[in-house]
Amino acid sequence: MFTVLRLAAFLVPFALMMLLPAFHDLWWLAAVFAALIGLSVSVLFLRRPLADATLALANRRAARDAARSTKTERELEDELEDAANDEAQRG
Incomplete structure (x- = not known):
C-alpha cells in the first residue's frame, strides 16, 4: 500500500506537469x-503508512528469525539425543 501511495505522489504531479506545454520538450525537468513534490508529499503525509510498512517488515523478519532459531535448537537437541543414545549403546 505504501508503495502505491509513493508512486501516486510522483505520477500525479508528473502527469499534471506533462499537460503543460512548457514541459512537453523538457520531460526530464x-x-x-x-x-521533489513526491518526496515532499511523502515526508509530510505518508509517515503513518511508512511506519506501518516498517513494522510489518520487522514483524515478518522477527518471525522468520524465530523459526530459524527454533529449527537450530531442534537440530542441537537431536544431535545431543543421538550422542546420548550412541553412548548408551556403547556402555
Whole structure:
C-alpha cells in the first residue's frame, strides 16, 4: 500500500506537469520537479503508512528469525539425543 501511495505522489504531479506545454520538450525537468513534490508529499503525509510498512517488515523478519532459531535448537537437541543414545549403546 505504501508503495502505491509513493508512486501516486510522483505520477500525479508528473502527469499534471506533462499537460503543460512548457514541459512537453523538457520531460526530464518535469520528472525532477515531480520527484521533489513526491518526496515532499511523502515526508509530510505518508509517515503513518511508512511506519506501518516498517513494522510489518520487522514483524515478518522477527518471525522468520524465530523459526530459524527454533529449527537450530531442534537440530542441537537431536544431535545431543543421538550422542546420548550412541553412548548408551556403547556402555
